[in-house]
Amino acid sequence: MTISKMNLPVQTDNFRASSTLDLSAFGPINLVVIQSTSFCNLNCDYCYLRDRQSKNRLSLDLIEPILKTVLTSPFVGCDFTILWHAGEPLAMPISFYDSATALIREAERQYKTQPIQIFQSIQTNATLINQAWCDCFRRNEIYVGVSLDGPAFLHDAHRQTYKGTGTHAATMRGISLLQKNEIPFNVICVLTQDSLDYPDEIFNFFRSNRITEVGFNMEEAEGVHQHSTLDQQGTEERYRAFMQRFWDLTVQAKGEFKLREFETICTLAYTGDRLGYTDMNQPFVIVNFDHQGNFSTFDPELLSFKIKEYGDFVLGNVLHNTLESVCQTEKFQKIYQDMAAGVVQCRQSCEYFGLCGGGAGSNKYWENGTFNCTETKACRYRIKVIADIVLEGLENSLELANSIS
Numbered sequence: 001m002t003i004s005k006m007n008l009p010v011q012t013d014n015f016r017a018s019s020t021l022d023l024s025a026f027g028p029i030n031l032v033v034i035q036s037t038s039f040c041n042l043n044c045d046y047c048y049l050r051d052r053q054s055k056n057r058l059s060l061d062l063i064e065p066i067l068k069t070v071l072t073s074p075f076v077g078c079d080f081t082i083l084w085h086a087g088e089p090l091a092m093p094i095s096f097y098d099s100a101t102a103l104i105r106e107a108e109r110q111y112k113t114q115p116i117q118i119f120q121s122i123q124t125n126a127t128l129i130n131q132a133w134c135d136c137f138r139r140n141e142i143y144v145g146v147s148l149d150g151p152a153f154l155h156d157a158h159r160q161t162y163k164g165t166g167t168h169a170a171t172m173r174g175i176s177l178l179q180k181n182e183i184p185f186n187v188i189c190v191l192t193q194d195s196l197d198y199p200d201e202i203f204n205f206f207r208s209n210r211i212t213e214v215g216f217n218m219e220e221a222e223g224v225h226q227h228s229t230l231d232q233q234g235t236e237e238r239y240r241a242f243m244q245r246f247w248d249l250t251v252q253a254k255g256e257f258k259l260r261e262f263e264t265i266c267t268l269a270y271t272g273d274r275l276g277y278t279d280m281n282q283p284f285v286i287v288n289f290d291h292q293g294n295f296s297t298f299d300p301e302l303l304s305f306k307i308k309e310y311g312d313f314v315l316g317n318v319l320h321n322t323l324e325s326v327c328q329t330e331k332f333q334k335i336y337q338d339m340a341a342g343v344v345q346c347r348q349s350c351e352y353f354g355l356c357g358g359g360a361g362s363n364k365y366w367e368n369g370t371f372n373c374t375e376t377k378a379c380r381y382r383i384k385v386i387a388d389i390v391l392e393g394l395e396n397s398l399e400l401a402n403s404i405s
Contacts (some may be wrong), residue, residue, distance in 0.1 A: 021327055021336075026283040028077025032070055033288040033300045034058065035086040036096065042088065042125050043162045046190060048223030048301055052087060053162075058291040063100050065318040066289050067107030071116070073323040075284040079117035084142075086290070086300060090128040094136045101140040121145060123188070125159070126174030127167055134181040144185040146175060148211075150202040154194055172209070179210060186213040186260075193219075193229035196238045199245040207257060215260035218381050222366040223305055230377070240385050247389050261382065265355060265390040274354030276347075281339050281358050283332075284323060293318040298339065299362035307365065310335055335361075338371040345374045356383045 040052040070076060082104065084097075101120065108118055121143040137144055148171055149155040156166025178185050187206070189195075195202065206214055221228045230239070243261075250259055268274065279285040280299045288300045294314040296303040302313040313335070315326040326332050343358030350356070356379055361371045363378035 021333070023074060023324060023327060026327075027073075027075030027285055029070060029073070029075050029080045029284055029287055030077065031279065031286045032066075032080055032082045033085050033286065034066065034082055035288075035290045035303075036084050036089050036092045036100075038087045038291055038304075039091050040088040040125070041091055041127065041161070042159060042167055044159045046158055046192065046219045046225050046228070048220070048225050049086065050224045050304065055091075056291045057092065058293075060096065060099050060103065062289075062293045062318060063103040064107050065293065067104055068111050069295070069318045069323060070287060071107065071111035072113070073284070075287075075323060076114075076116065078115065079119070081119040081121050081143075084120070084122040086288075086304070088125055088128070089122050090124050090133060094132055097136055097140055097142065101142075119143065123147065124174075125167065125171060126178075127170035129174030129177050131177065131181075134177050134183055137178075137183050138181065144178060144183060146171065146178075146185050146187050147190070148172075148175070148187045149189050149192075150195065150198070151205045154192075154198065154202070157194055158190070158192060175209070175211070186215065187211050188215050188217055190217045190219055191230075191239075191242075193232060193235065196235070196242045199242045199249065203246060203249045203257075207253070212256065213258050213260075218378060220363065220366065220378060222301060222362055230381075236380065236385070239381055240389070243385055244389050247393055251393065261386045262390055265387050266394070268355055269391060269394055275357030277343060278357040278360065280360040280362070281343055283327075283336055287323065289318065290314075295321075295323070297323075298335070299360055301362045302365075309338075309370070335371070341372040342370075342374065345372070349374055352379075352384050352387060355387050359383075 036058045038049065038051040038054050038056040040047070040049070043052075070080070089097075104118060104120075108116065120140060122137075123145040124147070126144075126146045126148070136142070147159070148168075149159060152166065152168035155168040155171070159167050159171075161167060175185070189202070206212075219225075219228045219230050221231065246259065247262060250257055250262055284297050286297060286300065288296045288303045290303055294303070294317050296313045296315050298313075306312040310331060315321070315329065315332055316323075339361050342361070342364055346356070346358040347353045359376060359379045363376045364371050364373050367376045367378065
């Protein structure tokens with residue numbers, strides 16, 4: 001039996017390159033990224049953010065306008081997650097999130113026009129977590145994502161303080177407190193060139209520390225981080241070997257460890273579903289707000305940058321604009337048309353499209369200088385290599401099961 005990458009018609013109705021905008025095809029919003037502060041207490045060498053030493057803060061006075069903008073838009077669905085991100089959110093005081101949560105709940109009561117669920121999540125380096133933060137997460141029902149690059153010798157090579165000291169021990173202290181308080185969390189692990197020789201060490205580290213849900217992010221050349229160690233010649237072959245070994249180890253764990261990248265492809269394979277777009281190239285599925293109330297859609301990474309073709313990616317501000325009003329601007333239409341044209345090219349040229357949905361605009365721009373393009377290193381690593389490994393593994397397991405039966 002062969003599991004096809006595109007064995008069903010791809011869902012493409014919501015995404016088309018067209019001069020006529022159909023706003024009903026945009027959304028629904030499932031992620032609202034809010035920058036509570038641009039400041040970060042770490043100086044990770046692969047970070048894309050340019051203002052991470054600036055102690056800019058989001059005013060609580062902007063919470064109500066942000067929620068009003070989202071909840072009264074035609075793009076709101078039945079639920080979405082607020083993700084506190086783009087800086088180190090725990091550099092803000094605990095009282096900020098207590099007050100923000102109260103304001104979110106009040107805005108929900110005031111502005112929702114249909115039954116809706118609002119969840120909260122926070123992406124943190126975990127170095128500042130203490131018991132008081134754990135209490136905050138629990139009472140405000142905030143799900144936690146932790147940035148952790150595996151064992152100390154890998155993590156500390158890239159995730160350091162401004163004085164150049166490692167942060168692994170502090171991150172693990174934070175994780176231990178989350179576990180002690182039974183607060184659910186997952187881990188984002190950035191893979192660099194250094195990581196690729198150590199699949200067993202990384203896997204065993206997570207398993208031995210009772211970390212069961214992990215996602216791999218690739219070290220990327222984006223924003224102020226202009227060069228990735230993964231650009232070195234021969235990396236793709238090493239990466240493939242790393243992921244093959246990680247797949248084998250994950251299978252051996254028999255469901256007790258989940259890697260996001262494997263889970264995504266397995267789900268598509270088992271259900272037969274195929275993608276027609278992704279959250280990062282479909283307008284107003286993700287909405288991003290910076291500390292000033294400026295907003296964008298598509299990739300959160302794009303909000304704080306200016307590039308030649310589009311200027312900045314700020315579409316409007318919650319004090320002056322609605323989400324739907326900015327759809328008529330020249331800036332949005334230029335970004336959207338180029339993004340859509342690139343997705344159409346991917347759909348027409350790539351057999352992996354149903355597993356990818358056309359990729360992320362930020363990867364296309366930082367690698368190729370335009371949204372209107374196709375393959376990137378990011379899509380080869382995140383989709384093509386992973387899909388080949390997972391689908392081959394599933395096919396082999398089916399053949400083994402059939403031979404036994």
